[in-house]
Amino acid sequence: MTRPNVDLCVTLGRIAMRNPIATASGCSGYGEELARFYDLSRLGAIVTKSITLEPREGHLPPRLIETRAGMLNAIGLANVGLDLFLREKVPALAAHNVPIIVNVAGSTRDEYLQVAAALDAEPRIAGIELNVSCPNVKEGGIEFGIDPQALRSLVEAVRKRVTRATLIVKLSPNVTDIAVTARAAVEGGAEALSLINTLRGLAVDPWTGRPLLTNVTGGLSGPAVKPVALYMVRRVWQEVAGPRGIPILGLGGVQFVEDVLEFLRAGATAVAVGTANFVDPETGPKLADGLKQALEKLGCGSPRDLVGAMDLAK
């Protein structure tokens, strides 16, 4: 088999990514931390920590624990707040020549609209990822994320304020059927979907009865959730995203090149690296390099060729 020239470029909404590897929100800070290890332009995109209108300190520690093949976290949306983010973090990140996607969280509909509009007015920001799925704070938008009517209405309202940047909606796995919320987000005007956020979980000290996280419950991430994420990407791709041409940013346990291939085959156009950044800060660019080799081996000229490509023959 002759090996093709692989072109890794993909597009997520109107965001041109030089490869399908992004970093996941909450797992890559504001970019500056990972920039100590590699040139961020080797990534397809960077998704920042959730930004809220006001600065947030987050929950008191302990707020992250390790579990079998995963992590349970309840950081509580700690972030510098919209003003400082626009004033300091965006200019610093913009110097790295990588598409910036900003994750937005809010406690009220109004907060979402205000933050999203301010970010849309900053031309250096390529995309806005609506976090309607944080399981860890009561203001984290989860009530929007699990109620299809509320979600559709919120996305519609945000869509009116976000005219320049690509609008992505990050879906919660903590629902009965993720295709229902995916459809609501797309009907509200989402140009891309990212999934999955963390699965709500609990860990308890068996002898004292104390929860291991101050917040009691947390969100499970890492390799432990990968099969769930793959199923949900497949479900959303088949039912909503595929037929309507909506790209999926797949995430949940992406650590190895083989994981990227699996997510593409399930229906993702691009993937985001979360927990694996903690294990190896250089995971993102390594996956991009490794994906090129893997696609050559598979005889694919583009990651697009693999999107949804599963062999279901009996």
Added chain:
Amino acid sequence: MSDETTIPPRRLDLPVVARREAGHQFVRLSLGAPPDWVSLPGQFVNILCESDPSAVTASEGRPVESEQGEWPQATGLEISRRWPVVRRPLSISRLARDKDRVWIEVLVRAVGAGSRFIQSRPVGSLVNLVGPLGNSFSAPPSDDDRLCILVGGGCGVAPIFGLADYLAARGRRALGFFGASHSGDMPVRLLRTPQPTGDRVEATDIVGEFADAGVPTVLATDDGSAGFRGTVTQALEAWMEKSWDRRPLAFFGCGPTPMLKALGDLARRYDVPCQVSLERFMGCGIGVCLSCATKRRDAANAKGWTLRLTCREGPVVDSNDMIWS
């Protein structure tokens, strides 16, 4: 806390050049570092605990020579069985340099699967680490001749060894205090069999690592089986009451939280500056996971405190800045 410059953190595969067991639960690994390695006492490395070493190689995206042929070689089932855990942060306990060669040492206590994996690495194998990370202890200014009191509790003595070397190389005077639960399980190199001294505080050269730096050491055990009977901070307090000649002091400590808190209390009582190195669970060690936050005093904040990351604004902190609750 130090202003001295160090090198930016890197991700490196370092060979294990020596492996020594100490007590029942401690292993010291000496790792060969690149010639340009610079780290300061108090800094740490974050070591990978990988259940499937080939998985690390596969994720590098480079061909692997093996019987199965060229990468990618792992099957879907093999991948689903991989069990990675996050890295384990370990203090750099000592640093040695010889012309163009550098070695760093880590002291590992057996706690769970991750630390046991690191302990099990044989001589000649590679250990993947990210470092050097974090801030470092600050020595008193060169014109300040105060006595440096170096206090280590259990495995927490690790960065204190490197600090003793560092201070000795700069001609500072130091006195070591080392505490353990009992004589049979100590992560130090004992130069002879320790004897119990009850409530008597005695500084000797019995602890090899401190003796290397010319630092006399007071040994304490909780059960009194070796040296002073009591905690290491009780030994320090007894020394201050009975033997201290009132010359200015500076405290440096690393160990369990109750020990650091007691050391901070003692420092406040005697108005002694006190730097402590914290141990916290870390998801990443580089400031992105935000898990290692600790409460620090902050007058500018309405609450009187703010959360700061142990990995970036630590692990060394002024004990007066800590809120231990």
